[in-house]
Amino acid sequence: MSERLIDLHVLRYNPETDTEPHWQQYAVPYNEEWVVLDALNYVKAHLDPTLAYRWSCHMAVCGSCGMMVNGEPTLSCKSFIRDLPGTIRVEALAHFPIERDLVTVVEDFMAKLARVKPYLIAKEPRTVEQGEYRQTPAQLERYHQYSQCINCMLCYAACPEYGLIPKFIGPAAIALAHRYNQDSRDGGREARQQEVATDEGVWECTFVGACSEVCPKHVDPAAALQQVKIASTLDWFREHSMPWLSK
Amino acid sequence: MEIIRTDVAVIGAGGAGLRAAIAIAQSEPRLRVALVSKVYPMRSHTCAAEGGAAGVIKDDDSLEQHFNDTVGGGDWLSDQDAVDYFVREAPRELIQLEHWGCPWNREDNGSVAVRPFGGMKIQRTWFAADKSGFHILHTLFQTSLQFSSIERYDEYYATDLIVEEGRCTGFTAIEMRSGQMRRFEARAVIIATGGAGRMFPFTTNGAIKTGDGMALAYRAGVALKDMEFVQYHPTGLPNTGILLTEACRGEGGVLLNKNGRRFLQDYGMGPETPLGKPQLKTMELGPRDRVSQAFWQEERKGNMLETRWGPCMLLDMRHLGEKVIDERLPFVRELSTSYLNTDPVTQPVPVRPVVHYMMGGIHTDAKAATTLPGLFAAGECACVSINGANRLGSNSLVEILVYGRRAALSAIEYIESIGSRSPTAASAGPADAAQARIRELFSRPLGKETITGLRQEMMDTMERAAGIYRTGDELAEGVTRLGELRRRYAGIALHDKTNVFNTDLVQALELGCMLDCAEAVMAGAAGRRESRGAHQRLDYTGRDDENFLKHTLAYHRRAEPPRLDYLDVVITRSRPGVRDYSGH
Numbered sequence: 001m002s003e004r005l006i007d008l009h010v011l012r013y014n015p016e017t018d019t020e021p022h023w024q025q026y027a028v029p030y031n032e033e034w035v036v037l038d039a040l041n042y043v044k045a046h047l048d049p050t051l052a053y054r055w056s057c058h059m060a061v062c063g064s065c066g067m068m069v070n071g072e073p074t075l076s077c078k079s080f081i082r083d084l085p086g087t088i089r090v091e092a093l094a095h096f097p098i099e100r101d102l103v104t105v106v107e108d109f110m111a112k113l114a115r116v117k118p119y120l121i122a123k124e125p126r127t128v129e130q131g132e133y134r135q136t137p138a139q140l141e142r143y144h145q146y147s148q149c150i151n152c153m154l155c156y157a158a159c160p161e162y163g164l165i166p167k168f169i170g171p172a173a174i175a176l177a178h179r180y181n182q183d184s185r186d187g188g189r190e191a192r193q194q195e196v197a198t199d200e201g202v203w204e205c206t207f208v209g210a211c212s213e214v215c216p217k218h219v220d221p222a223a224a225l226q227q228v229k230i231a232s233t234l235d236w237f238r239e240h241s242m243p244w245l246s247k
Numbered sequence: 248m249e250i251i252r253t254d255v256a257v258i259g260a261g262g263a264g265l266r267a268a269i270a271i272a273q274s275e276p277r278l279r280v281a282l283v284s285k286v287y288p289m290r291s292h293t294c295a296a297e298g299g300a301a302g303v304i305k306d307d308d309s310l311e312q313h314f315n316d317t318v319g320g321g322d323w324l325s326d327q328d329a330v331d332y333f334v335r336e337a338p339r340e341l342i343q344l345e346h347w348g349c350p351w352n353r354e355d356n357g358s359v360a361v362r363p364f365g366g367m368k369i370q371r372t373w374f375a376a377d378k379s380g381f382h383i384l385h386t387l388f389q390t391s392l393q394f395s396s397i398e399r400y401d402e403y404y405a406t407d408l409i410v411e412e413g414r415c416t417g418f419t420a421i422e423m424r425s426g427q428m429r430r431f432e433a434r435a436v437i438i439a440t441g442g443a444g445r446m447f448p449f450t451t452n453g454a455i456k457t458g459d460g461m462a463l464a465y466r467a468g469v470a471l472k473d474m475e476f477v478q479y480h481p482t483g484l485p486n487t488g489i490l491l492t493e494a495c496r497g498e499g500g501v502l503l504n505k506n507g508r509r510f511l512q513d514y515g516m517g518p519e520t521p522l523g524k525p526q527l528k529t530m531e532l533g534p535r536d537r538v539s540q541a542f543w544q545e546e547r548k549g550n551m552l553e554t555r556w557g558p559c560m561l562l563d564m565r566h567l568g569e570k571v572i573d574e575r576l577p578f579v580r581e582l583s584t585s586y587l588n589t590d591p592v593t594q595p596v597p598v599r600p601v602v603h604y605m606m607g608g609i610h611t612d613a614k615a616a617t618t619l620p621g622l623f624a625a626g627e628c629a630c631v632s633i634n635g636a637n638r639l640g641s642n643s644l645v646e647i648l649v650y651g652r653r654a655a656l657s658a659i660e661y662i663e664s665i666g667s668r669s670p671t672a673a674s675a676g677p678a679d680a681a682q683a684r685i686r687e688l689f690s691r692p693l694g695k696e697t698i699t700g701l702r703q704e705m706m707d708t709m710e711r712a713a714g715i716y717r718t719g720d721e722l723a724e725g726v727t728r729l730g731e732l733r734r735r736y737a738g739i740a741l742h743d744k745t746n747v748f749n750t751d752l753v754q755a756l757e758l759g760c761m762l763d764c765a766e767a768v769m770a771g772a773a774g775r776r777e778s779r780g781a782h783q784r785l786d787y788t789g790r791d792d793e794n795f796l797k798h799t800l801a802y803h804r805r806a807e808p809p810r811l812d813y814l815d816v817v818i819t820r821s822r823p824g825v826r827d828y829s830g831h
Contacts (some may be wrong), residue, residue, distance in 0.1 A: 016745045028471040033486055045699040049742040049751045054290075054452035059489045059582060061381055062290045078585060099424060110287070110401075118389040120348035132345045134357030140350060147350050147382065151289050176389075183348060 008039050010051065011091035013098045020092075021098060024048075034037060036069055036076040036090060040102075053102035060216055065149035066093050066157070067102050073157035073214045084178035094157040095166075095167040109153055112161035112169050116177035116195050121188025139184040146179035146224055148217040155221055161204055168204040169196065171221035178224040181231075188232075197232035205229075248419075248678055249429050253281035253398070255658050256417065256433035258405045260284035260459055261291030262380070262644065263626030264439035265387035266340075267658075272394035274740035275659050281431060283400040283420060285455065285753070288388045292441055293647065296380020297492035297578060298364060299372035300644035305361060308369040310334045317408040317642060317820045320366040320534050321606075321635020322780035323471065323796065326817035329613040329631045332727045333642075333649050340648035341373050349386040350375050350573075362575075363497040363527050364641045366534035366828075370527070372641040377492050377578040383644055403429070404753055405459065407681035408436065408467040408622070411674065414665075415621035416461070419681040423753070426746025428685065430678040434665065435621050435658035438464055438609060439651060442627040443764045445757075447602040448706035451483055451490040460628040462760035464609040465767065469617045470800035470812070472630040474607035474764065476781045478638055479539040479715055483601025484587050485556035491579050491598060493640040495591075496531040498575050499523050500564040503595065504536070504545050510560075514541035516828045523566050524659035529830030536637040536781045537828060539600040543715045552597060559597035568592075588736040594661030600715060604643065606634045606781065607771070610800060613817075614757075615654035621661060625654040632798065636780020688755060691740035698739055698754050705732055705758075705765055713768055716783045722773035726808050729766045736762055767809050774811045775799060792823050 005027045013021035026047055028039045037055055044051050055065040055076045058077045068091045070084060081088065096104035126133065155171035156162050162170050177196045181189040196202060205225045212222040255271050257264045265773040268282045270336035275601030275731075285292065303313050314332040318325050345351055345359065351373050364372040374516050375382040391397055403420040409430070410416070417432040440460025465471050481502070482491045496502070501522065504510045509530065512519045516533040520526040531538075542560055545551055550556035562570060569592045572580050576591075584590050589597070608630035615623045615631070626647040633646055712725030736759060777791035778784050796816050801809040 014523075014745055015747055044750075049698065049754075050745075050750045052285075052750050056286065056290055056292065056455045057295050058453065058487065059295060060585075061294050061378070061578075062292070062453060063294075064286070064290045101746050107286070114392045117393070119393050120346070120390075122346065124347060128339050128346070132342050132351075132359050135353055135358045137353050137355065139357070140353055144350060147376075147385075149385075150294075150381070151287075151385075180348065185346075185348065227497050 006030050007087040008043065009087065009089045010102070013190045014100055030081065032082045034081050036074070036079045036088065037065055039081060039088070040076065040090070052100045061150055062151035064155050066152040067091065068094055068157065072145030073154035075152060075154070075216050078216060083141065093153060095159070095163045096153070096156070101178050106153065108166065109156060112173040113151070113176065116169065116173045117145060117188060117192050118180060119174045120180060120183065120186050121191060123185060133185045142184070143182035146175050146182065146219060149175060149219045150217055152216065154214045154216065158210040158214040160208055160210065161206060165204060167200050169201050171225065174202060174228060175219055175221035175224035179230055188213050193232060193235070196228055197235070201234065218234045248675070248682065249427070250402060250432055250581070251281060251429055252432045254278040254433065254662065255435045255437065256281040256283060256431050257437045257439060258283050258418065258463070259439035259441060259626070259628070260288035260399070261439065261441055261626065262293035262383055262387060262647035263651035264437070265324060265391050266648050267437050267439060267625060267655040268397045269387065269391050269394065270652040270655035271659065272396045274656065276396050278396065278659070278662070280798065281400055281433065282397055283403045283431065285402060285404045285423070286400045286461070288399070288691055289385060290455070290817045292456055293384040294381045295451070295453060295490065297377040297490060298494040298497070299362060299374030299379045299641045300341055300383065301364065301367065301371050301639070301641040302341040302373060302645055303334065303371055304338050304341070304359060304373070305370065308371050312369050313337070315369060315821065316367050317639060318635070319824070319826050320639040321823070322790065322826060323823040324632065324635030324779060324798070324816055326613060326632050327819040327821060328640055328817050329633055332613060333633050333646065333820070336649040337645045340645060340652065344383060344386060344648065347386050347390045350381050351375065357410060359392055361755050362494060362535065363525055363532055364491050364639070365496065365532050365538070366528060366639040368528045372497070374494065377494055377576045380644060404756065405463060406685065406756065407677065408463050409677040410467050410619065411677070413620060415467070415619050419678050421685070422747050424751055428682050431600055432770055434662045435623065437654045437658055438622070438624040439626045439654070440628045442605045443761060444602050444605070446705065446761045446765045446768070447709050449483070449488050449710070450602040451480060451488055452602070457757035457761050458764035459760045460624070461609055462763045464617060464622065464624065466805045467619060467622070467764055468803070469619050469622065470608035470610040470802050471764070471767040472607055472798050472800055473632060473771065474605070474767040474801055475775055476606035476636050477602060477713065477768060477800060478604040478606060478781050479600040480534055480535055480603035481538040481542060481600050482562050482598040485554060485559050485597055485599050487586050488601045489582050489586055490601070490603065491562060491583065491596065492576070493562055495562055495576060495579055497525065498571060499525045499567050500562055501531050503561040503563055504550040505551065510545050510550065511538065511541055514544065517540070518830065520830065526830055529828050533828045534637055534639060540783060542600050554597050557599065559599050561575055562598045563595040564591040565593065565595065604638055606630065606632070606636065606638055614657045616657050623654040623658050627652040636782060688752070689741060693740045693742065694738050696735050696738040697830065698758055701732055701739060702758055705729070705762060706730035708732070709765055709768070716785050717772055718785045719773065719776070722769060725769045726773055729762065729769055730808055733762055733766065763803065770809045770811060771799040771801055796823060
C-alpha cells in the first residue's frame with residue numbers, strides 16, 4: 001500500500017551559512033487531521049532537525065506560528081492540510097526580516113505595540129480597597145472585539161502599507177490603542193492620539209482592509225483604524241472650527 | 248562572556264513572572280528588573296487557560312469557604328497557612344487586574360460576574376468568556392510596558408543557576424538570536440517558568456512546557472516537591488489534547504458514557520442533578536481527579552465510546568443553546584469545530600482525560616522562598632503548596648497573581664536584608680562550566696540516539712507508569728527505564744551546529760529538563776504507597792494519613808534516581824476528613 005505524501009516546500013535561510021533564502025522540499029505523510037504545523041513538526045522530528053520555526057500552543061491563541069502558507073499570512077496551527085493543494089509552500093511572514101528559516105525579527109512590532117501606550121490610563125483612579133469599576137455588558141461590548149488580538153502579526157504581513165512604509169504603526173497596534181480608548185474605565189485617549197493620529201498612524205492607512213481579512217480572531221483592525229480616523233477628524237474640527245468646545 | 252547586571256532577574260514571563268516584575272517595579276522602582284524568557288511574553292502558556300480565576304467577591308461567599316474547598320479539594324495535602332494567605336489575597340489581585348483593564352464578564356449592573364467551577368461550593372470564578380488566561384496574560388504584559396525599570400530579555404533560554412557561597416547570584420542563558428551565552432548577575436532570582444506537561448504524550452500543554460525552571464532549581468540542590476501529583480483534566484479533545492474548559496460543565500454541560508448515562512453518579516458524585524441546572528460541588532462539578540478517575544473506571548468496564556482516537560466520553564452542551572455557548576464558551580465552540588469538526592451547539596463532543604497541570608514543583612515556603620538564599624519561585628513551576636494532591640480549577644490563574652507578587656515582595660525583603668553585600672564580584676567559574684557543557688554538546692559526534700527517539704520513550708514510559716492509576720511494579724519499572732534514558736541522554740548529539748535560533752539545541756536542553764522532572768515524578772509516585780488526590784495506586788488504594796500526610800521532597804543526584812525525603816504538611820485548623828461530592 002503506497003502512503004499518500006504531501007510535497008512541503010519550505011523557504012530556508014540560515015544567516016551563518018546562506019547568502020540568500022532558498023527552497024527546500026520535504027515529503028511528508030498525509031494525515032487529514034493535520035495542520036501545517038503538524039507537518040513541520042514531522043519534518044523537525046523525523047527528517048531535518050535543523051529546521052527553525054516558532055510554535056507553542058497548537059490552539060490558535062499564543063500567536064507564535066504565523067507564517068506564509070501558499071502566499072497567505074496564516075496561523076500554521078489552524079491551517080489544515082486537507083484544505084490545501086498537494087503542494088504546500090511555507091515561508092516566513094512577509095514584511096519582516098528573516099532571522100532564520102521561518103523565524104522573523106519582530107522587534108519593530110514589539111516597539112510599536114509599546115508606543116501606543118496599550119494599558120489602562122485610569123479616568124478616575126481607584127484603590128483596590130474601593131473595589132472594581134462598574135462596567136456594564138454594553139460598555140464591555142464597545143471594546144471587547146479589539147481586546148481579542150493575539151499579536152500574531154498576520155495583519156502586518158497582509159498590509160500593503162506596512163510593506164511599503166515600515167514606519168507605519170500598523171493594524172494591530174492601532175487596534176490595541178483603540179481597545180483602550182473605547183474602554184469606559186480609561187482616560188488616556190489624548191496621550192495615545194499623539195502616537196496614533198499621525199501620519200505614521202492612522203493617516204498612513206489607505207483602507208485596503210487586508211488586515212481584517214487575515215485576522216484569525218476577527219478583531220477587525222480595519223474598523224478600528226476607521227474609527228480612530230473619524231475620532232481624530234472630530235478632534236480637529238473641535239479645535240479649529242469650534243474652539244469654544246475644547247477644554 | 249557578556250555579563251548582564253540587574254537587581255532582580257525573573258526567569259519566565261508568563262502570568263507569574265509578569266506579575267512579579269510589575270510588583271517590583273511598583274514597590275521599588277529603584278530596583279532594576281530583568282525579565283528573561285525563552286519566548287516573547289504573550290506566547291507564554293498562561294494564554295491557553297480558559298475557564299477563570301477564583302476569588303471571593305460575592306456576598307454569599309466567604310474566605311473560609313474558599314479555604315475549605317481548596318484544602319478538601321487538595322485531599323489535605325495543601326499547606327493551610329499558605330492557603331489562608333492565598334484566599335485572602337485572591338480578591339485583591341483580581342480587582343487589581345480589573346483596574347489594569349482585564350475584560351472580566353459583567354453582571355447587568357456592571358459588577359464582575361462569577362461562574363460555577365468544579366469542586367467549589369460557591370460561585371466564585373471570575374471569567375473573561377473562555378479566554379481568561381489569554382486576557383490575564385495580555386493585560387499583565389501590556390501593563391508591564393509602562394515601567395521603565397523592567398528590562399525584557401525575550402528569547403533567552405536559561406541553562407544553569409549560579410550559586411556562590413550558598414547563595415543564588417544569577418544564571419547563564421543563551422541569547423537565541425545569536426546563540427551566545429550571557430551571564431546574568433542578580434541579587435535575587437525568581438523562577439516562574441510554568442509546568443512540565445510535555446513529559447507526557449497527551450497533554451494540553453504547549454510545546455514550551457518542558458519543566459526548564461524546575462530543572463534549574465533541582466540541579467542547584469533545591470528539592471522538587473510532590474511531583475507525583477499530576478493533574479489530568481477530564482475534557483481534552485481526543486485527537487490533539489486541546490483543552491475544553493471546565494466552564495463547559497460550569498455552564499451546565501454534562502458527561503455521558505456510550506449508553507448516554509451520566510456515569511459520575513456511579514462514582515460517589517451523585518445523585519444525578521437535573522439537566523441544565525448544574526449543582527455546585529457534585530456530578531459534573533466534582534473535582535478533576537475524581538472525574539478523570541471515574542472515566543478510567545468506566546473505560547475498564549467497557550462503557551466508553553470507542554473512537555479512532557481511543558475510548559472517549561461525551562461532553563454534551565447542546566441543551567445550553569447557541570446563545571449561551573457563543574456568549575460564554577465561544578473559544579470552546581471554535582476549537583471543537585475547527586479541530587474535531589464537531590459543533591457543540593448541535594453535537595456532543597467526544598473527550599478524554601488529558602495531562603494538564605503539575606501540582607508539584609520547586610519546593611518553596613509560604614512566602615515563595617526556596618531553601619537556596621536568593622532564589623524564589625512562583626506559579627505552576629513552584630509548589631507552595633496551595634494545591635495539595637489535586638488543584639481545583641480556577642485556583643491556578645489566581646495563584647500566579649498572588650504568588651507572583653509574593654515572590655517579588657520576598658525578593659525585595661531579601662535584597663534589603665543582604666544590604667550592599669551583593670552583587671558580589673562573581674567568579675567566572677560556574678558560568679564557564681555552563682558554557683563548557685553546551686560546547687561539549689556541540690562537539691559530540693552523531694550516534695544512534697536521537698532527541699525524537701528518547702523523547703518518545705520518555706513520554707511512553709510516563710504514560711504507562713505514571714498515569715491516572717499506578718501500581719508499584721509499573722512504577723519500579725518506570726524508575727529503571729528513566730534511569731536508562733538518563734544514561735542514554737548523554738549520547739545524544741546535535742544535527743544543527745550553527746548558532747542563530749538553534750532549536751535543535753533548545754530541544755536537546757529541554758529534553759534534559761523533562762527527564763529530570765520525570766524522574767522526580769516517578770520516584771515520588773513509587774515512594775508514596777497510598778492513594779491521595781491525583782495519585783492513585785491500585786496496590787495501595789486508601790489514603791494513609793498516618794504515614795503520608797507529608798510532602799515528598801525529591802533531591803537531584805547526578806547518576807542515580809532522586810533521593811526522597813518527606814516533610815510534614817502544615818495543618819492549622821482543618822483536620823483530614825472525607826471528601827464529599829454527593830451534593831450535600
